[in-house]
Amino acid sequence: MNSAAADTLPQSSRPEGFVSGWLAAGWGFGSMATATMLNAPTAALLFFLVTLVKLDPLTVGALIFVGKVIDVLTDPPVGALSDKTRSKYGRRRPWLLGSSFACGVAFALLFNVPDMGVVGTYVYMTVALALFAITYTAFQVPYMAMPTEMTDDYHQRTKIMSWRVVFMSVGNVAGGGAFAALAKTLGGDRAGYGEAAIYFGAFISLAMFATFFFTARSRQTVATAGQDEIPVRQHIDCLLQNKPLLILMSTKVAIYLGVFASLTTALFFFKSVLKLDETVFFMVFAAQMVTTIAFMPVCNWLAKKIGKKPAYLLSLTGFCVVVATWLLASPNEPTPLLLARALLLGAFGAGAHLYGQSMLIDTFALDYQLTGQRREGVLAASFSFVEKMCMALAPFIVGALLSTLGFNKELGPTADQSPSAVIAIYLGFIGIPILCQIASIILLQFYHLTERDLDVAKAAPDS
Numbered sequence: 001m002n003s004a005a006a007d008t009l010p011q012s013s014r015p016e017g018f019v020s021g022w023l024a025a026g027w028g029f030g031s032m033a034t035a036t037m038l039n040a041p042t043a044a045l046l047f048f049l050v051t052l053v054k055l056d057p058l059t060v061g062a063l064i065f066v067g068k069v070i071d072v073l074t075d076p077p078v079g080a081l082s083d084k085t086r087s088k089y090g091r092r093r094p095w096l097l098g099s100s101f102a103c104g105v106a107f108a109l110l111f112n113v114p115d116m117g118v119v120g121t122y123v124y125m126t127v128a129l130a131l132f133a134i135t136y137t138a139f140q141v142p143y144m145a146m147p148t149e150m151t152d153d154y155h156q157r158t159k160i161m162s163w164r165v166v167f168m169s170v171g172n173v174a175g176g177g178a179f180a181a182l183a184k185t186l187g188g189d190r191a192g193y194g195e196a197a198i199y200f201g202a203f204i205s206l207a208m209f210a211t212f213f214f215t216a217r218s219r220q221t222v223a224t225a226g227q228d229e230i231p232v233r234q235h236i237d238c239l240l241q242n243k244p245l246l247i248l249m250s251t252k253v254a255i256y257l258g259v260f261a262s263l264t265t266a267l268f269f270f271k272s273v274l275k276l277d278e279t280v281f282f283m284v285f286a287a288q289m290v291t292t293i294a295f296m297p298v299c300n301w302l303a304k305k306i307g308k309k310p311a312y313l314l315s316l317t318g319f320c321v322v323v324a325t326w327l328l329a330s331p332n333e334p335t336p337l338l339l340a341r342a343l344l345l346g347a348f349g350a351g352a353h354l355y356g357q358s359m360l361i362d363t364f365a366l367d368y369q370l371t372g373q374r375r376e377g378v379l380a381a382s383f384s385f386v387e388k389m390c391m392a393l394a395p396f397i398v399g400a401l402l403s404t405l406g407f408n409k410e411l412g413p414t415a416d417q418s419p420s421a422v423i424a425i426y427l428g429f430i431g432i433p434i435l436c437q438i439a440s441i442i443l444l445q446f447y448h449l450t451e452r453d454l455d456v457a458k459a460a461p462d463s
Contacts, residue, residue: 019151019160026214027150028163030096030143033207035171037107037136038391040179040200042260044193045110046395047180047267050402050409052190053113053121057407061399063122067129068392072385074137079381082142089212090220092142092149096212099138104205106132111197113190137384139208144380148364150218154451157365158303161357162296165350169289174200176263177278177285184278244449245363245379249386251440251447252356255316256387258436260394262323265428268402271413273425275331284342291346292353299351308355308362313444315351320437322348326430362449398428 049060078095085091109128116124147160179200186192270281302311322344329338364379405424407417417425 018153019156021159021163023150023215023217024160024163025167026211027146027160027218028165028167029214030139030167030208030211031164032167032171032174033103033204033211034136034140034143035168036175036179036200036207037103037171037204039172039175039263040107040197041110041132041175042263042391042395043176043266044180044183046264046399047413048111048190048193049113049125050399050407051413052193054409055118055121056403057399057409058403059122059399060125061396061403063125063129064399065392065396066126067133068388070130071133071137071388072392074134075141075381075384075388078137078141079145079379079384082145090218092146093212093215093218095138095142096208096215099135100205100208100212102135103139103208104201104203106135106201107204108194108197108201112194133388141381141384143211144383146215146218147361148368148379149220152365154362155304157361158300158308158354158358161361162300162354164357165353166293166296168353169292172292173282173286173289174203176266177282180267180278181282188278242363242367244366244447245360245382247443247447248356248359248363249383251443252360252383252386253390254436254440254443255352255356256390257394258433258440260391261398261428261432261436262430264395264398265425268407268425269326269429272415272417273331273422274329274333275414277414280335280338284338287339287342288346288349291343292350295347295350296354299354302351303355303358307450308359309444309447309450311351312355312359313441315348315355316437316441316444318348319345319352320434320441323430323433323437327426359447359449366449394432397432398424401427 045064046057046060049055050057082091082095085094087094089097106128110125110132113121113124113128115121147157147164150160151157179196182199183193183196186195267278267281270276270278270284299311299315302314322341325341329341360383367379401424402421405418405420407421407424408415411417
C-alpha cells in the first residue's frame with residue numbers, strides 16, 4: 001500500500017509505523033525556519049560585515065568561528081536535557097515552543113549593528129553571535145531528534161525527511177537568496193540589511209511557532225528506566241559502537257565544510273567576479289531550490305529502486321561535476337546557461353540532501369537497537385556538533401583566504417579585485433567544495449547499513 005492510499009484510512013487501519021503526509025509535512029515545516037536562520041547569515045553576514053560595516057575579513061571570520069564554538073558547546077547539554085524533559089507535550093516540543101520567539105530576535109540582532117566604533121562593534125557582534133548560537137541550538141537539536149521517535153519504519157523515515165528537504169529548500173531560497181535580494185530592495189546599505197533582518201526574524205519565529213502546533217499528533221517516546229543516570233563516558237562509548245553513524249558524520253564534515261564555504265563566498269563570486277547583483281543571485285538560487293523540491297518524488301523512487309547509499313553516491317558525484325562548471329562562468333554568462341546550471345545543481349542536490357538526512361535517522365534507529373536507550377537528543381546534538389563546526393570553520397577559512405590574498409574591503413561590492421583576491425573567491429566557491437565532495441564520496445564507501453541490517457538488529461534481542 002502506498003502512502004497516499006494509507007493517508008485515507010482510519011488511524012487504526014494504517015500500517016504499523018505509518019506517518020501521515022500531514023504530520024510529516026508539519027514536522028518538515030520547521031526546516032523552513034532553521035534553513036532560513038542558518039543560510040542567511042552564512043550567505044550574507046561575512047559580506048555584510050566586510051563590505052558595508054567595513055570590518056576586517058579575517059577578524060570577522062574569527063568572530064563567527066567563536067560564535068559557532070559557543071554553539072557547539074551548547075549542543076550536548078541541550079540534547080541531554082531534551083532527552084530528560086517530561087511534559088504533556090512530550091520531550092521535544094516544549095523546546096520548539098520556548099525557543100521560537102528568541103530565535104527571531106537573535107537573527108534580527110545580527111544585521112542591526114549599532115555604530116559603536118571598531119572595538120564596540122566587535123564586542124556587539126560577539127554577544128549577538130553567542131545569542132544566535134544558543135537560541136538556534138535550543139530549537140534545532142530537539143527538533144532533529146523527533147523523526148526517530150515518530151516512526152520505526154525504514155521507508156517512512158525517508159518520507160519524513162523528504163518533507164524536510166522540501167521545506168529546507170524553501171528556507172535555503174529565503175535565507176540564501178531572498179534575504180539579500182530584499183536587503184537590496186530596501187536600499188542595499190546597512191539600514192536595508194537591518195530592516196530585512198527584522199522581517200526575516202519575524203518569519204522565523206512564526207514558522208517555528210507553527211511547527212509546535214503542526215506536530216501535536218506526533219508519536220512521543222519517553223526516556224528508558226535509569227537513562228538519567230548514564231554517565232557521559234558511557235554515552236560516548238555507545239556512540240563509538242555505532243560505526244555507520246561515525247562514518248556518516250565523517251562524510252557530513254566534508255560535505256558541510258564544502259557547502260558552507262561555497263555559500264559564504266557566493267555573494268562575493270556573483271558580485272565581484274560575475275558582476276551580477278542580488279536579484280540574479282536570488283533567481284539562480286530559487287531555480288536551484290525549486291528543482292530540488294520537484295525532484296523529491298524521483299529521489300524517493302530511486303532510493304527504493306537501487307538503495308539509499310548508491311543513490312547518495314550518484315547524487316554527490318553529479319553535484320560535484322556541475323559545481324566544477326562554475327569555472328567556465330564569466331561576466332558575460334547568458335542567463336539561460338546560469339539557469340541550466342542551477343537546475344542541474346537542484347536535481348543532484350535533491351538526492352544529496354535527502355539521502356544523507358534519511359540515512360542519518362537510520363543510524364539513530366540502529367543506536368536504539370544497540371543500546372536499548374532513547375538517546376535521540378544526544379545523537380541529534382552529536383550531528384549538530386558536526387554541522388556547526390563546519391559552519392564555524394568555513395567562514396573562518398574563507399575570511400582567512402580573502403585577507404591573506406588581498407581582498408580590498410574599501411572597494412565597492414562590484415569593483416574589480418586583485419587577481420590574487422579573485423583566486424581566493426574561486427577557491428572558496430569552487431575549489432574547497434569540490435575537494436570536500438570527493439572526500440565525502442570516498443568516505444561513504446565504508447558505510448554499510450541497509451533495511452535488512454536494521455531488521456536483523458531489531459530482532460536480535462528477541463532471538
